[in-house]
Each structure stands twice: as structure tokens, then as C-alpha cells.
Amino acid sequence: MTAFNITVLPGDYIGPEIVAEARRVLEAVAKRFGHEFRFKEALAGGAAYDAFGEHLPASTLAACESADAVLKGPFGGPPTEINHPKWQGVEQNAILPLRKHFDLYLNLRPIVVPDALLGLSPLKPEFVRGTDMLILRELSSGIYFGPRGERQIEGPHERTIREVWDTELYNEYEVERIARDGFRLAQTRRRKLTLIAKSNVMSTGLFWREVVAPIAKEFPDVAMDYMHVDAASMALIVNPRQFDVIVTSNIFGDILSDEAAGLLRSLGMGPSASLNEKGFGLYEPIHGSAPDIAGQGKANPLAMILSAAMMLRLSFDLPEAAAAVERAVDKVLSEGARTPDLASPGETAVTTQEMGRRVAEAVAAV
Template identity: 35%
Template structure:
């Protein structure tokens, strides 16, 4: 029996998570052995417990096999001294989710590559950081600062995973940095280049982050495995939603060194459309495709869910964010999209 922790979160999180639960329950009907456990993170956790992530939730995470997380944040906590996003950063850091893998895949455009993002280092977590005041030219002036720190062990583990994945695919790896300016990137490139000596069968290339943003859109077929730092990975993976048509279509998986995994869509909480039943659930549903494959080892069921999602799109059904991407599109709600995917999933082959 595999225990799945469900964290709907904020904004459109509960709406897309509802579709995930619908699909998982159908998978249970089809023979999947699992149990669903529910809890809170982000803004909803602040409302219930006055903290974005509770100690109780962190303890629960030690006893589950995998986690699905919707999204966190929203306008209602804009002026709150506690930020919902702190819950997301804490669950990554405290549970050591050091690697995020985001598949950029679109079968009707023949797009298929992976972005591997270092997830618990770099500028999001390094210290010192802060906001302070100082006197500049006799004028009291606010200033802020963030620090980026990487050590070679953090880079080595990302590089090794990247090269090992490359061996199973097209034997190409691209490392993205800003080594012409940043010392952290100079170390990143030096370490990745050294690790490449142990993977001679893999072709290694390096790109600066600014040029990479252009190349990924213009020549995406040149890429297969990409490794990069926390900040650059955050920007690049969202940027690649331009290829698939919507940020709502991108799934992701985060892993730690104890075989715990966290699955979540790439998009944010989209508070402007929360509660309207128009959010795109594809990123969430594709995250369950990944969960079925990598946690449950149910390749057949994973493939069936994957093709059920794209069968719905092939008939022209989509949420409103994809209306200019899908030919002769028929706009449907979040719930209707989930129902159609569920219908195809339950059909006999």
C-alpha cells in the first residue's frame, strides 16, 4: 500500500487537486493500491494554524511515500507578515528535495526534453539576505540583499543525475549558467566539465542563461537534458511554457535522497481565476502520470492516463488558456476536462 499525501494549497490549487483525486480514485478502481491522506500548506495553513507549514505536516511527510501539492499563495496574504510561499520553500529545504525535474513535452509539436533544476541551494536559500536601511548622501535609504552560494557537492549530485539520465535518452546534456559574470556559475561550469570525464559517451554543451532563453524557443529540438541552478531553472522552465502553449500544461517531480517524491504542476496559484472553474488541470494530471510511472511502477496505467489527457485535446476540448493553441477548440471547464479524462481512462482498451 502506497500512501499519497494530498496538499491542495491555495488559489486554483483545490480546483486542480479535485481533478487529481478524481483520477487517483479511478486508478484505485482499476487496481492501484494506495491511500490518500490530506493536509494543508501555504495560505490555508496560515489561516488554520497561523504558520505556512506545520510541524505536524513535516512529521506526516516522514511516513508517506509520495506527495501531491497543488499551489500556494494569493492576494489575500499580500500584506501578511507570514508568506504562504515560505511553506513551499520549507517543505523543499527541510525534506531535502534537492532536485526538480520538469518534462517539457508536447506530442502534437514533437517536443520532448527535461530541465533538471537544483532546488534547495542558490539565491533562494543562501545567506546573508535581508532588508535594511542606511544613510546614502545624507538620505535614509532602504536597501536589500540576497546571496547566491553553491558548493561543489551540490553541483556534483545534479550533474551525475543529469549525465545518467542522458545515457538513457539521446546522450546529450546542456549545462546552463552565467559563468562570464558570476563566480558561482564559474564553479558550476568547472565541476560539470570535470564530471563529464566519467561520462564520455554523453555530449556536453554549455550555454549562458541569456542566450539559452532564445535557443530553447528557436531550436528546442537541439536539447534533451538540461541542468541548471535554482534561479535559472525556475525562470527557464516557466519560459518553456511558450512551447507547450500554456504554463498550465507543465508537470514536475521533486526528489530527495530518501526516495520521497513530490509532484506538482509548474504554475502558480493564479488567484485572479480561483473559484471560476476555468483553470487548466493538465499540469496536475501529467504530474500523476509521472507518479504512476516512477512511484507505482505502473507503466501501463501511466501511459493510459497520458493518452487519455491528449485524447481530450485531440477532440478539441481545452480550458480557455489553450483556445489559441488547439485547432477548432471547444472551451470547457476545469471539472469538465477532468471528467473527460476520467471517461477515457476508464474505457476498456
Template identity: 45%
Template sequence: MHADIVVLPGDGIGPEIVSATLPVLAAVAKRYGHSFSFAEHDIGGIAIDRHGEPLPAATLEAARKADAILLGAVGGPKWSDPNAKVRPEQGLLAIRKALGLFANLRPVRPHASALGASPIKSHLLEGVDIVVVRELTGGIYFGDKNRSDTEATDLCRYSVAEVERVVRSAGALARQRRGHLTSVDKANVLETSRLWRDVATRVMREEFPDVTVEHQLVDSMAMHLLSRPRAYDVIVTENMFGDILTDEASMLAGSLGLLASASLGAGKVGIYEPIHGSAPDIAGKGIANPYATILSAALLLRHSLGLVEEAEAVEAAVSAALDAKVFTTDLAAPGQGVDTAGAARAVIERLG
């Protein structure tokens, strides 16, 4: 098959980890007889510098026409002034909204060989296999914002339809996996969470009666996620809660550099990116961990291109590289890590 993939390297380590991932996709295409074309466009801080806005019209137009989008990272200290009217993160929020990508899938599956990198006790991590489904285009990140000299407000708003569609996506995923869904809210305090819980309960009862459902308050979920992570299968939650919980969940895997994500909507197109940020402290040093971006490319193959065997081959190659202790500096003992390109080469070698 042929696929047109838009590449958005972005800022910080984004260009490095994306550059390391494209040869992996090229190797997949060669091995399985596919043809992938890559078109690079600007987003985030680099787009502000070059075009005066974080999401240029040309980038969005290319994304609309693409079969899939691979993204690195956005942001950095250069653009971090909290009073700035134009910020890199606005580009990421805008492209998700424009493409209707409302469900962010974040798998958390610790690799046995990397358990030592996690601050969590290894016996708690064995057998952990979680997917967090984070609502992506609603909530406080997109609500009306106001600020004066003496106060500021951010509106958190959710509609029934927004909650229904993301819970429906999570329910379908849970049905394909182990049949257990945990819906996370703050229904003891927030009206949006009370709506969330009512809608989630109804959707799961009417459409997924075969899936076991539990509700967790977000503060207790933050505790249980680290103390008994094996208890969870699919977790669905609103935008801000999901953003926070998945960064916490990265500690289960040992590093943010191991966690991929897929931002999906009603169609096939999606944005695939590591969950970590632009890591400006190590940008340009060639030591960033590319595994999360490579695993995001595997999600791209699976969800947007429908290439399940190819996706599994990439995931197996990453696992094999980790089993061989091909660790970047975030996972390795001091002075023993491989560079970004070396980790990517290890994956390609194990693709065959």
C-alpha cells in the same frame, strides 16, 4: 500495491485542480488493482490562516511518512505583502528542503493538437522533447537575506556536493534519453556559476563519458530555447535560472496548464505539482486547466511508486483528450473551453 499519498491542495486554484486529479488516480488504482489512500493537509496561505505558519508540523510529519505527495499551488494576493515575515512560498521551500528534494524535473513536450495555443511558430515546436532538471534546495532562494532602509542583499551559495548530485541526476536521465546534456550557468560573471561549470564538466567527464555535454550562458539559453528548442534534450541548471527558464518553456507547450513537475531526492518520496501558480484571478470559477496536475500524478506513479505502465496510461489518456480537442479556456477559442471537471472526466474516459 498500496500507497499512501499526502495531498496538499494549497491556495487559489490548487484545491480545484487537485480535486480533479484524485479521481484519475482512483481510476488508475481500480483498473490496475492497486489501493491508494489520500490524506489532505494544509500548506501555504491556507496554512498561515489556519495554523499561523506556512508549513505546519503535522503536514511535514505526514509528508515524511508518505509514499508520495501531490501538491496544487501556494500563494495569492491575500498573503503577497513583500514585507510580510510569513509568506506561503516559505512553506514550499521548507518542505522541499526538509525532505531533501534537490532535483526538480520539468518535462516539456508540446502536444501536436495544442500547438496553435503557443505563440511560437508551429514548425519550431514539432518534435520538441525536453526535460529541465532544476536544482531545488540551494542558490539565491536559500541564501542569507538582509535588508535595511537603504539596501538589501540575497546571498547565492552553492557547494560542490550540491552541484554534483543534481548534475549526476541529469546525466543519468540524459543517458536514458538521447544522450545530450546542456548545462546552463552565468560563468562569465558569477563565481557560483564558475564553480557550477567546473563541477559539471568534471562529473560528466568522469561518470558519463557517453553523454554529449554543452554549456550555455543563461541569457543566450533564454533565446535559443524559443528559437531552436529541438536542439535540446536534458537541460540542467541552478535554482533561480531553472525557475525562470521553465516558465519560459511553458510557451513551447502553449500553456502553463500543460506542464508537470517532480521534485525528487535520493529516496523514493517526491512532491509532484504543476509548474503554474495559484492563479487567483480564476480561482473558484471551475475553469482551471487540470492537465498539468494530472500529468504530475503520472510522474508520481512513475518515480515514487514505480508504476511505469500506469504512468504511461495516464499520459496517453491526457494526449488523447487533447487530440479530441478537450481544451480548457487557456487553450480553447473564446467561449469554447470545457471546465476543470470536464477535462478530468475526458482523461478518465480514455483510461478505459
């Protein structure tokens, strides 16, 4: 029996609800395939602030360091409480330091439109059928980590005004490594890579193109093209099927992956993996903590469950187990199970717990 140590960060609001369903599915995987998953919970985000007065305690970092992978629920609070000490700076104090501490530079966000959900897309089925793309977002550098500040300057009409700035910084190595990852992944898929930047007005965008161009020559079996981010934003809606592997910067990847998830009308279907060069990974859904539906059984656990499937494949090298989870999700969706975010008007929705239970049961049957 193979044993794997998983540190679980349940997160805030709907986080504990959906993490519980991912654990339920992993326990079904363990039973079917003879593996052992050892879970250790630790606190981060608002839950950690309540317990320790800080968003990322040293004990949580230590728990993550001792694990084979981290399964993370969403952090954060209501938009109306953004200035409350519990929520103020939670991303800068918890999420970004986690990424930086473990050098989680490679963020993978698969966007797949299952046939069972074609009718949910805001686009006509003929535009989205067969969509299967993988967005690689550089996660440990860029504008979210660059120098930032605020100062008072003299404005018009003899008025003193505030001026703030963020800075996007990238070095060659940071771009090179994610580019090579993208080409290697493209070799396992449809052998096409699209680089997305803004090279016509941004120095960093031009820099990305300059660095990636010679790397493309190392992978002659992969076709590469380039799009400005504004054109790519439109192309994701007009013709999403044209994309295979996308490589882009931190902020552009953040925005484009949420846009692409909108092809399914719900962020509740969006899993993600964040990896370092050693293969250590943090796995989480791309959506937030959804305070408005917390505790009501309305949250969609599928993004969390599919993130767990990515963990099985990428950190634990268990492709059969990962595929079983993915097939189980497809089976449950094809049978008509829908959480409220996926349900059509008048359609009966299942609860968070019911969706998780059905997927766990399907793991044994697919």
C-alpha cells in the same frame, strides 16, 4: 493489490479544484491496474494559516513524512494582498521549508509540445514540433536559500537609503549530484545534456562548469554542451528542439522552465517532480494558485494530472500506469477538449471538472 500512501496538500484558490481532478484520475488508475491509493489531506499555505495561524504546521510535516509521496496544489494569494499576514512570506514559510526538510534537491520539469496543441504555440509549428526537453533544476540550495538581509547605508545627497542582498551559495556535492542525475537521465533519452549557467560574470557559474566537466567524462555516451543563461533563454525560443536534458541552478531553472512552458502558451500544461536521494517526491504543477479564476471551473487540471503521472513513474515505479495517464491526456487533447487557457477564440471550452472526467474515462480506454 499494491497500496501507496499519498499525502495531499490541496493548496489555495484553484488548488483544491485541480487536485480533485488528479485524485479522480488516480482512482481510475487504481481501478484499471488493481492498485490502492490511500489519500490523507493536510493543510499548508494560506489554508493552513486560516486554520492554524501558520503556513506549515508540524502536523503537515508529520503527514508528509508518513507518506510514500506528496501531491501538492499551488500555494499563494492575490498579488494585491502580498502584504497581508495570510500571504506574506508564504513561499519562504511553506514551500522552501518543505523542500529543505525533505532535501528535495532535484526538480524535474518536462516540456513536451503535443501535436494536438501545435496551433496554440506563439511560435510557428515548424519551430516547436517535436519539442521534448527535461529541465533539471537544483532545488534545495542557491540564491533562494543563501544569506539575505537589509541595512541602512549612506546614499547620495546626504540621504540614508536601504540596501538589500541575496546570496547564491553552492558546494561541490550539491552540483555533483544533480549533474550525475542529469547524465543518467540523458542516457535514457536522446543522450544530450546542456549545462546552463553564467560563467562569464558569476563565480557560481564558473564553479558549476568546473564541477560538471570531470563528471561528463564518466558518461562518454552523453554529449554535453554549455550555454550562458542569456543565450539559452533566446535559444529556447529560436530552436527549442535542440534541447534534450538541461541542468541548471535554482533561480535559472525557475525562470527558464516557465519560459519553456510558454511554448504552449499556458503554464497549465507544466507538471513537475521534486525528489530527494531516497526517491521520495513531491509532485505539483509549475503554475500558481490563480485567484482570478478560482471557483469558476476555468482552471486547467492537466499539469496537476501529469504531475500525478510523474508520481506513478518516479516514486511508485508504475511506468505502465503513468504511461496510461499520459496517453489519456493525449487522447482527450486530440479529441479537441480544451480548458479556457487552451481554447482558441470562438472555441467552446470545457470546465476543470469535465476535463478531469474525460481523462479519467480515457485511462480505461488507452
